[in-house]
Amino acid sequence: xxxxxxxxxxxxxxxxxxxxxxxxxxxxxxxxxxxxxxxxxxxxxxxxxxxxxxxxxxxxxxxxxxxxxxxxxxxxxxxxxxxxxxxxxxxxxxxxxxxxxxxxxxxxxxxxxxxxxxxxxxxxxxxxxxxxxxxxxxxxxxxxxxxxxxxxxxxxxxxxxxxxxxxxxxxxxxxxxxxxxxxxxxxxxxxxxxxxxxxxxxxxxxxxxxxxxxxxxxxxxxxxxxxxxxxxxxxxxxxxxxxxxxxxxxxxxxxxxxxxxxxxxxxxxxxxxxxxxxxxxxxxxxxxxxxxxxxxxxxxxxxxxxxxxxxxxxxxxxxxxxxxxxxxxxxxxxxxxxxxxxxxxxxxxxxxxxxxxxxxxxxxxxxxxxxxxxxxxxxxxxxxxxxxxxxxxxxxxxxxxxxxxxxx
Amino acid sequence: xxxxxxxxxxxxxxxxxxxxxxxxxxxxxxxxxxxxxxxxxxxxxxxxxxxxxxxxxxxxxxxxxxxxxxxxxxxxxxxxxxxxxxxxxxxxxxxxxxxxxxxxxxxxxxxxxxxxxxxxxxxxxxxxxxxxxxxxxxxxxxxxxxxxxxxxxxxxxxxxxxxxxxxxxxxxxxxxxxxxxxxxxxxxxxxxxxxxxxxxxxxxxxxxxxxxxxxxxxxxxxxxxxxxxxxxxxxxxxxxxxxxxxxxxxxxxxxxxxxxxxxxxxxxxxxxxxxxxxxxxxxxxxxxxxxxxxxxxxxxxxxxxxxxxxxxxxxxxxxxxxxxxxxxxxxxxxxxxxxxxxxxxxxxxxxxxxxxxxxxxxxxxxxxxxxxxxxxxxxxxxxxxxxxxxxxxxxxxxxxxxxxxxxxxxxxxxxxxxxxxxxxxx
Numbered sequence: 074x075x076x077x078x079x080x081x082x083x084x085x086x087x088x089x090x091x092x093x094x095x096x097x098x099x100x101x102x103x104x105x106x107x108x109x110x111x112x113x114x115x116x117x118x119x120x121x122x123x124x125x126x127x128x129x130x131x132x133x134x135x136x137x138x139x140x141x142x143x144x145x146x147x148x149x150x151x152x153x154x155x156x157x158x159x160x161x162x163x164x165x166x167x168x169x170x171x172x173x174x175x176x177x178x179x180x181x182x183x184x185x186x187x188x189x190x191x192x193x194x195x196x197x198x199x200x201x202x203x204x205x206x207x208x209x210x211x212x213x214x215x216x217x218x219x220x221x222x223x224x225x226x227x228x229x230x231x232x233x234x235x236x237x238x239x240x241x242x243x244x245x246x247x248x249x250x251x252x253x254x255x256x257x258x259x260x261x262x263x264x265x266x267x268x269x270x271x272x273x274x275x276x277x278x279x280x281x282x283x284x285x286x287x288x289x290x291x292x293x294x295x296x297x298x299x300x301x302x303x304x305x306x307x308x309x310x311x312x313x314x315x316x317x318x319x320x321x322x323x324x325x326x327x328x329x330x331x332x333x334x335x336x337x338x339x340x341x342x343x344x345x346x347x348x349x350x351x352x353x354x355x356x357x358x359x360x361x362x363x364x365x366x367x368x369x370x371x372x373x374x375x376x377x378x379x380x381x382x383x384x385x386x387x388x389x390x391x392x393x394x395x396x397x398x399x400x401x402x403x404x405x406x407x408x409x410x411x412x413x414x415x416x417x418x419x420x421x422x423x424x425x426x427x428x429x430x431x432x433x434x435x436x437x438x439x440x441x442x443x444x445x446x447x448x449x450x451x452x453x454x455x456x457x458x459x460x461x462x463x464x465x466x467x468x469x470x471x472x473x474x475x476x477x478x479x480x481x
Numbered sequence: 482x483x484x485x486x487x488x489x490x491x492x493x494x495x496x497x498x499x500x501x502x503x504x505x506x507x508x509x510x511x512x513x514x515x516x517x518x519x520x521x522x523x524x525x526x527x528x529x530x531x532x533x534x535x536x537x538x539x540x541x542x543x544x545x546x547x548x549x550x551x552x553x554x555x556x557x558x559x560x561x562x563x564x565x566x567x568x569x570x571x572x573x574x575x576x577x578x579x580x581x582x583x584x585x586x587x588x589x590x591x592x593x594x595x596x597x598x599x600x601x602x603x604x605x606x607x608x609x610x611x612x613x614x615x616x617x618x619x620x621x622x623x624x625x626x627x628x629x630x631x632x633x634x635x636x637x638x639x640x641x642x643x644x645x646x647x648x649x650x651x652x653x654x655x656x657x658x659x660x661x662x663x664x665x666x667x668x669x670x671x672x673x674x675x676x677x678x679x680x681x682x683x684x685x686x687x688x689x690x691x692x693x694x695x696x697x698x699x700x701x702x703x704x705x706x707x708x709x710x711x712x713x714x715x716x717x718x719x720x721x722x723x724x725x726x727x728x729x730x731x732x733x734x735x736x737x738x739x740x741x742x743x744x745x746x747x748x749x750x751x752x753x754x755x756x757x758x759x760x761x762x763x764x765x766x767x768x769x770x771x772x773x774x775x776x777x778x779x780x781x782x783x784x785x786x787x788x789x790x791x792x793x794x795x796x797x798x799x800x801x802x803x804x805x806x807x808x809x810x811x812x813x814x815x816x817x818x819x820x821x822x823x824x825x826x827x828x829x830x831x832x833x834x835x836x837x838x839x840x841x842x843x844x845x846x847x848x849x850x851x852x853x854x855x856x857x858x859x860x861x862x863x864x865x866x867x868x869x870x871x872x873x874x875x876x877x878x879x880x881x882x883x884x885x886x887x888x889x890x891x892x893x894x895x896x897x898x899x900x901x902x903x904x905x906x907x
Contacts, residue, residue, distance in 0.1 A: 148500035154507035155894030156552060160500075204897050207849030251850040251860065255575075255905050309906035311578055311588055452502055461846030467500035 096330070096352060098385075098406070099141045099168050099446075100190050102476035106430025106444035107389020108402030110348025112288045112334030115278065117440075117478050118172035121186035121222050124288040124334070125234025126278035128184035128224035132480070134175035139442070139476030141168045145468055147197060147420060149205070152454050152465040159205070162198045170476070174222065184224035184234065192218055192292075193327050194242075197418055206249035208460045209418035210261070216242035216297060216327070220274055235275035240295045240327070242268045244302065250316075254309035260316070264362070266302025268324060270295040287335040294356050298324040304364060312370075319366040328382075328409075329353040342394070348387040354380035354409035377459065380409040389428065400430040400444070415455035420466040425449045438480045446472040507552050510890030512726050514550035516612075517558060518668035519543040520659055520716065521730075523617035523868060524877075525674050526643075527560070530575070530590075531865035532568025533617060533643065540871040540901055543613050543672065545878040549893045550670070560613040561605055561647035565597035569643070572596065574864035576857065577907055582782035588857070588907075590864040606649045610665035614658060616644045620678040621816075622697070622704040624656045624712040633700075656712075660719060671720050672881065674730035674834075675713070676820070679704035680812045681735055681867075687772060687794035688805030692812070703812045710819050721827050726889065728881060729824045730832040731817040736770060736809060737838065739856035740866035741797065744771035744780070754786030758798040762790045769806065770797040773856070773866040830888035837880045845876055847898045852876060860903050871901035 101119030104111035111123035118137040120127040143166040151157035174186025198211040217240070224234030243266070250260030276290030299322060306316035334348035362374040389402025408421040415421060430444035448470045456463035519525050526533060527541030538544075538560055547558035563569045574590035581587055623633055630642045630651050645651065649661050683690050683703045690701025698704045720727060735741065746765045747753055753764035754771075765771070775795040779785040799806040817835060824831035841861055844851040852873065853859040856866050861873035869877065875898040882893045 144498075146499045148502065150502065150504040151894055153505060153894075154892045155504045157894075157897065158503065204848055204899070207899065248849075251899070251903070253903055253905050255907055257902065257905070311576075311907045460849040462848050465502070465504070467502050469498040469500055471498045 096328075097143075097168050097192060097194055098404075099143075099472070099474065100170050100192065102139045102141075102430065102442040102444045102474050103391065103400060103432065104389075105141070105446055105472075105474055106400035106402060106428050106442070107346060107391060108348075108387035108404040108426065108428050109385075109406075109446075110332075110334050110346055110387035110389060110402075110404075112276070112290050112332040112348050114286050114334070114336030114344060114346050118174050118186065119170060121172050121174045121188040121220065121236065122170070122190055122274070123332075124276035124278050124290045125186070125222045125224055125236050125274055126232040126276035126290070127286075127288060128174055128186050128222065128234050129176050129182065129226040129232040130278055130280060130286075131175040131184070133179060134481040135173070135478055136481070137170065137172040137476065137478045139170045139474060141472060141474035142166075143168060143470065143472050145470040147466060147468040149199075149203075149417060149420070150465045151204075152463065157204060159199060159203045162200070164196060164198060166194065166196060168194060175481075176226075182226040184226075184232075186220075186222040186224070186234075186236070188218070188220040188222065188236070190218055190220070191216060195419060199417065201249070205417040205462055206259075207251055208248060208416060208457065208462055210247040210249060211245065212247075212418045213245040214242065214325070216240050216268070218295070222274070230280045232278040233276075234278075235273060238272040238274055238293070238295060240268075240270045240272065240297055242297060244268055244299055244325075250306065250308060252308050252312055260306065260308040260312075262316075263305045264302055264321060265305070266299035266321070266323075268297040268299045270297040270324075270327070272327075284338045285336070288333075290332045292330045292332075294329040294353070295327045296324060297327055298322070306371075315368045315370040317366050317368065317371070319364050319371075321362050321364050323362040326356045328356050342392055344391045346389055350385040350387070351382060352385065352409065353382045355382045356380075357409075377414075379411050379414055381411060383407045383409045396434045398432045400428070400432070402428040404428070413456055413458040415453075415466075416457040416460070417462065417464075417466075420453075420455065420468060422450050422453045422455070422466070422468075440478045442476045442478070444474045444476075446470075446474075448472070504894075505892075507549075507892045507894050509553035510886070510892070512885065512889035512891055513669040514553060514555040516556055516666050516669045517543075517547055517550055518662060518666050518671045518720075518725075519613040519615055520671065520720070521613075521615035521674040522619045522677055523615070524677060525613065525615035525672070526617055527874070528617050529863040529865070529868045529870060529874075530568070530573035531863075531868075532571060532573040533563055534566050534568040534573050535562055535564060536566060536902070537871060538562050540874065541613065541615075542874040542878040542881070543615070545875060545896050546672070546881060547612070549878075549882060549896065553891065553893065558612045559609070561609070561611045563646070564600040565595075567593055567595050567597045569598070569601045576864065576905060582778040590857075601646075604646060604648075606647050609647060609649065610662050611647055612666060612668075614647065614662050615674075616655065618643065618678055619655055619675065620682070620698075620704060621675050621709050621712045621716075622679055623654075624659075624716055625654050627654045627657070628652050629655055656716060656719065659716065663719065663723075667723060668720070668725050671725055671727035672730060673716065673720065673727065675716075676709070676732040676816050677735070679709060679816065680732070680809055684735055684741070684797060684805075684809055685772065685774075687792075688797050688803070688808070689794050692805070692808035703808060706812070706815050706819070709816055713819065714823060717823050717827055717829070721829070726829070728830045728832055728885060728888075729820050730881065731820045731835050732813050733835050733838045734810075734813060735867075736797075736806065737842070737854055738867050739854060739859070739862050740773040741770040742854070743773050743856040743866060744775060744777070746771065748786065752787075754780070755790040756786070756796045756798065757790040757793045758796070758800055759793060759803060761800070763798075763800070765791075765796060765798070769799055771795060772797070830884050832881050832884045834877065834880060847876065850899055852898075857904055864904070870903045872898050872903045875901050
């Protein structure tokens with residue numbers, strides 16, 4: 074019963090379970106409006122992201138800016154029966170894209186591009202006293218990728234492009250600790266840090282004819298490392314020496330994505346496209362946090378994630394009415410999480426996505442694009458077995474975005 | 482046009498896109514929970530931290546059950562609450578950092594300093610009938626014992642009997658109080674959790690009593706199986722008389738409780754402590770147990786276990802012919818076999834809490850918190866090492882609910898274990 078014999082076995086294990094399953098497929102507005110594909114057809118400067126091999130097939134230099142408004146609503150309810158309901162607090166996220174690029178001159182073999190975009194992110198904030206607080210109270214993961222890119226047209230029809238990716242971002246995570254002080258206040262752990270990593274994005278693009286284009290692209294894994302994160306613990310004073318504020322190392326491996334796409338223009342005004350993404354989530358089989366200072370109660374955290382690679386299918390079309398074009402599309406985007414590993418920090422499920430959009434070209438050089446994505450995620454009963462947590466979730470999100478392109 | 486379009490999209494985001502679904506409503510199945518009666522000992526009374534106090538009683542596991550029953554067809558649930566937080570009969574244990582005899586500050590349970598005992602000694606039977614007539618200390622052996630209050634229901638001589646607070650007649654036997662309450666309430670559903678003290682009193686005395694008493698068991702003896710069977714069967718018969726459905730809960734393996742596993746059998750140098758077993762002095766063995774109530778300062782500073790053998794009353798040994806630990810295990814096993822046969826005989830649900838509590842080692846996981854049987858740190862047992870924290874009682878309630886659901890086809894929801902109070906650290 075000595076104080077130094079007292080070992081609190083805390084389940085810190087499901088500390089960070091997010092970051093996975095939250096690929097933001099929001100890197101181009103017109104592509105967003107057509108189900109999220111864009112590997113096969115050269116639409117605009119966002120091809121620097123979708124397929125660097127197609128930069129040389131753009132009509133000329135273009136600047137592009139877009140912003141998307143993401144405000145997901147998630148509800149948890151007790152299951153199979155009960156009366157407990159928890160709503161995650163609403164929060165508006167604004168992923169954005171900036172692109173500048175194109176062939177150096179018309180018909181020049183060399184193309185250049187610079188892209189800044191937000192390919193992965195996640196965030197959810199539950200009430201601090203909700204039923205799953207020992208798993209997650211709040212998580213915010215942000216990443217911004219900067220990608221300088223070079224392309225070369227090997228022939229008139231075949232373009233090859235590659236870009237270097239520097240990713241940076243931040244991680245914030247809070248969860249309650251199951252130690253209560255004399256006033257009934259529970260402990261809390263907060264992990265906070267800046268993350269960074271490197272990767273590349275390359276693609277091949279082929280123009281069979283004016284009517285048919287196809288492409289393949291590979292965006293590499295980016296290991297977003299946190300090297301000097303801060304871990305802060307609020308615990309009853311008699312346990313403070315067991316939970317020293319310390320630094321941690323850790324990280325999240327953002328998965329590689331292999332995409333194949335084809336575009337077809339059966340009529341002068343109509344373009345159809347189809348994409349397949351293979352997202353290599355199985356890079357994310359566990360998550361590790363390494364605390365600089367450990368105690369008998371505070372150990373390094375290594376927890377299974379067991380994500381599986383998934384294949385997403387995207388289909389869409391664009392119809393031009395002169396200055397105005399309308400887009401429609403849809404996608405099937407399955408969850409990489411296994412049954413029994415659905416955590417309330419990312420209550421992911423297979424989703425069907427419906428998209429639409431409109432673009433307007435007031436003058437030749439300028440286009441404005443608006444897009445909307447609606448995600449259908451059915452009510453699903455799931456569990457996160459490593460924490461013994463289960464329930465029903467429902468998430469709804471309508472994701473509007475707006476962008477502008479300017480041709481030089 | 483574009484503006485309208487955007488406004489439309491945003492409107493959708495902030496209204497139509499919010500989830501609106503609600504949990505499925507629970508159902509009672511073929512059970513009627515409208516009038517619920519509880520018979521038990523300290524475990525069903527809400528006893529915790531070495532005492533009986535108001536907030537822990539309010540969150541007794543039967544009160545948790547009653548709250549879930551109320552979500553279907555359950556009614557009000559009345560318990561004989563003590564008014565204060567200090568506890569009856571003595572202040573509850575709280576955790577504090579205190580210096581031991583060796584001067585080293587340690588985190589240890591100490592008696593609570595508050596002393597709000599007003600009303601503890603009042604008889605409140607007029608406020609009844611009480612749905613929960615669980616009485617700390619009650620044995621199956623005591624059920625037929627008239628003048629139970631005056632003769633048996635005390636923890637230590639001179640302390641107030643728990644039963645005296647709410648028995649409708651001070652001369653009743655426990656079974657007479659059961660019958661009185663049953664007739665007053667006319668229960669449709671009941672739980673019985675008894676038998677712990679029929680074996681624990683022997684263990685608490687370090688096995689110095691008799692495992693096979695010739696007549697009525699004394700307060701340090703094990704209840705003879707035949708007496709246990711006769712009394713238990715009579716109790717169950719009385720409860721099912723009017724067609725009530727119910728649950729029988731069996732007896733935990735008391736030797737798994739932190740009360741018997743917290744004080745190590747070896748000293749800091751790895752040497753086994755010396756103990757007295759009846760007339761013999763021997764080293765304690767790995768599978769033998771010290772009692773938590775042992776004077777720990779004598780062990781730390783007075784040479785107990787090294788120069789002086791630790792007295793028999795603080796240790797459970799297993800040396801033939803006086804195999805105290807085997808006697809305890811055998812008694813629990815045979816009581817539990819009988820309880821199972823009773824459930825079978827009367828068509829009642831059986832909660833095998835014995836098996837369930839074994840799963841505390843390595844741990845029971847609930848919503849991100851792991852509960853294990855370790856003292857203080859394990860979270861399931863309160864500061865007496867025997868009774869549960871409110872969170873531990875919630876685990877018990879959930880086990881009972883699970884069994885009720887499967888037996889009676891109901892869909893009662895589980896309680897949120899972590900909503901209740903656990904161990905409080907200074």
